Amino acid sequence: MATIRELKRRITSVKSTTKITNALQLVAASKMRRAQDRALQSRPYAEKLQLVLAGLATNAGGEDEARHPLLESRPVKNIGLLHITPNRGLCGGLNSNLNRSAGTFVATAEEPAAVVAVGKKGRDFFVRARAQVTAEFTEMGDYPTQAETSAISRVIMQDYLAGTIDRVYLSYAEFVSTANQRPTVRQILPIAPPRMDSLEQAEEFRAGYIFEPSPDQVLERLLPRYIEMQIYSAVLESAASEQSARMVAMKNATDNALEIQRDLTLTYNKARQEQITTELLDIVGGAAALEE
Amino acid sequence: MPLTVEIVTAERVVRTESGVDMLIVPGTEGQLGILPRHAPLMTTLAPGELVFRRGNDEESFVITGGFMEVRNDRVTILADAAEAAEEIDIARAEEARARAEGRVRAAREGHGGDIDLARALAALQRSSIRLKVAGRKRRLGYPSPGPR
Numbered sequence: 001m002a003t004i005r006e007l008k009r010r011i012t013s014v015k016s017t018t019k020i021t022n023a024l025q026l027v028a029a030s031k032m033r034r035a036q037d038r039a040l041q042s043r044p045y046a047e048k049l050q051l052v053l054a055g056l057a058t059n060a061g062g063e064d065e066a067r068h069p070l071l072e073s074r075p076v077k078n079i080g081l082l083h084i085t086p087n088r089g090l091c092g093g094l095n096s097n098l099n100r101s102a103g104t105f106v107a108t109a110e111e112p113a114a115v116v117a118v119g120k121k122g123r124d125f126f127v128r129a130r131a132q133v134t135a136e137f138t139e140m141g142d143y144p145t146q147a148e149t150s151a152i153s154r155v156i157m158q159d160y161l162a163g164t165i166d167r168v169y170l171s172y173a174e175f176v177s178t179a180n181q182r183p184t185v186r187q188i189l190p191i192a193p194p195r196m197d198s199l200e201q202a203e204e205f206r207a208g209y210i211f212e213p214s215p216d217q218v219l220e221r222l223l224p225r226y227i228e229m230q231i232y233s234a235v236l237e238s239a240a241s242e243q244s245a246r247m248v249a250m251k252n253a254t255d256n257a258l259e260i261q262r263d264l265t266l267t268y269n270k271a272r273q274e275q276i277t278t279e280l281l282d283i284v285g286g287a288a289a290l291e292e
Numbered sequence: 293m294p295l296t297v298e299i300v301t302a303e304r305v306v307r308t309e310s311g312v313d314m315l316i317v318p319g320t321e322g323q324l325g326i327l328p329r330h331a332p333l334m335t336t337l338a339p340g341e342l343v344f345r346r347g348n349d350e351e352s353f354v355i356t357g358g359f360m361e362v363r364n365d366r367v368t369i370l371a372d373a374a375e376a377a378e379e380i381d382i383a384r385a386e387e388a389r390a391r392a393e394g395r396v397r398a399a400r401e402g403h404g405g406d407i408d409l410a411r412a413l414a415a416l417q418r419s420s421i422r423l424k425v426a427g428r429k430r431r432l433g434y435p436s437p438g439p440r
Contacts, residue, residue: 038303045300048370052334052361146302146373209363212335213321221336222359225372232302 004275007268011261018257024090025250031142032178032243038143039175039236046229050194053226055205056219057193069161070223073190079111080134080165082156082188084172084234085122086242087138092249094173094181094242099125101183102171106131114165118152118235122171134159142243144235146228152235153228160189172234173241179248181241188230191223295328297344297367299353299374306374307353314345315367317360326362333362339418341425342369352377354425356418377425385422392416 057071083102085095099122106113106126117123117136126133135155140148159165168189174182196202211218294313299306315326318340326333337360342353358371395412 041304042302044305045302045370048300048361048368052359209332209334209361212319212333218334218336218359225359229302 004268004271007264007271011264011268014257014261014264018254018261021250021253021257025247025254028243028247028250032240032247034143035236035240035243036175039233039240042229042233042236046233049222049226049229053219053222054194054196055202056215056222057195068220068223070157070189070191070227071193074166076111076166078165079109079113080116080156080159080168080189081106081113081185082116082152082168082170082231083118083122083126084170084238085117085119085125086238087120087140089121090249091242091246092252094245095121098122098171098173098183101185102126103129105169105171105185111166114159116152116155119238140235142239144232144239146232149232149235150228153224153231156189156231157224157227170230170234172238173245175237175240175244178244181245188227191226193226293328293365294346295326295365295367297369299342299355299369299371301358301371301374306371307376309344309351312344312346312367316341316343316345317369318342318355319360326367328365330362330365332364333360335360337369337371339414339421341421342374352425354380354422356421380422380426382423382426385419385426389416389419389423392419 081102083098085098089095102115102122103125106115112132114132114134115126117126117133117138118140120138123133123136123138137148137152156168160168167187169185170188171183171185174184176182196205206215294311295315296308296310297312297315298308313328317324317326318338320336320338323340324335337355337358339356340354342355344351344353353374353376355369355371355374358369358374360370361368392412392415396409396416399409399412
């Protein structure tokens with residue numbers, strides 16, 4: 001019977017698919033752990049930086065606010081979008097969710113947007129959509145380093161300081177949990193610095209230290225670092241999201257493939273049994289005919 | 293009470309060290325020595341060598357700039373990049389220095405295209421410091437570090 005052979009062929013094919021998805025799942029799981037660790041390790045630095053920045057930037061408000069170009073908001077003519085995506089697919093709905101969220105953002109923005117794409121999937125999307133892609137970074141590995149991300153920060157800050165873009169947004173996959181990654185778009189420039197709870201607290205913070213060379217100069221060095229840090233941690237978070245999404249997608253694929261395997265094996269055994277029964281009946285029938 | 297020093301970069305916590313008697317750091321305004329009971333201080337750091345001193349023992353690190361906070365005998369160094377002297381990859385630093393020298397020369401002679409002189413100089417400075425620190429370590433005949 002041809003269907004038996006056909007069934008056997010399909011079982012073999014599903015089996016080899018299972019092997020691939022299972023291997024991808026295991027690889028993604030171990031990469032995920034490392035990517036999450038890296039995201040965690042950057043936290044002490046980020047927290048300290050935030051605290052110092054909050055202490056220095058919380059002040060009497062008003063005109064004094066705009067003492068650094070990275071803090072100053074100006075009339076918005078053009079916006080920039082830094083879009084961070086994976087380089088590869090096979091990670092479930094992550095890429096399309098990210099691209100949809102960024103695409104909607106650009107389409108509904110009032111000002112024309114220039115896109116800086118990190119990752120092939122996002123670049124391809126905006127190139128296809130005929131958006132203005134001013135720079136792309138597609139050579140990043142699974143564990144991005146600060147050296148790689150500071151090149152991105154440099155491009156962004158240069159464009160911002162030159163006035164080609166007046167406001168910059170960051171689009172990335174926020175890592176909520178292994179099962180949940182949230183596409184997020186948020187503003188990074190001009191910097192809305194973290195705030196201390198009250199002015200008194202900030203003044204107390206500033207009065208508690210000797211600043212060298214001066215509070216303003218420390219702040220001036222701190223602000224570009226803060227942007228670099230934000231971009232670095234968004235890239236790390238995206239990497240952790242990518243691996244998690246891939247692991248979950250591949251786990252589902254493996255589970256599905258195993259289920260198909262079970263169903264096919266059952267059908268195969270039934271067909272085989274039927275064939276044997278038919279053959280037996282034939283033999284019994286034949287023997288009975290001979291006896292007559 | 294001796295100092296507790298923590299060096300952190302964006303990528304990792306490089307070192308947490310307690311019982312330090314004196315800390316020497318490259319401030320942007322010049323070298324700074326931090327002793328126990330130092331007044332609270334917040335300062336920017338320049339690329340350079342950072343030294344822990346504990347009794348007669350010294351340990352040095354290279355940092356490429358950053359910030360330092362001193363408070364209650366706790367020192368937190370937020371470094372752009374930091375590595376222990378024995379971690380320095382000499383071959384890589386030499387390569388970086390040669391490359392940076394080439395770029396500086398090209399930029400000075402005006403045929404460097406869009407090479408940024410300031411950045412090339414900064415790269416040259418970083419690689420030179422790495423080599424300097426790594427070189428001194430070797431000359432002093434410290435035992436070579438075993439595998440970690």
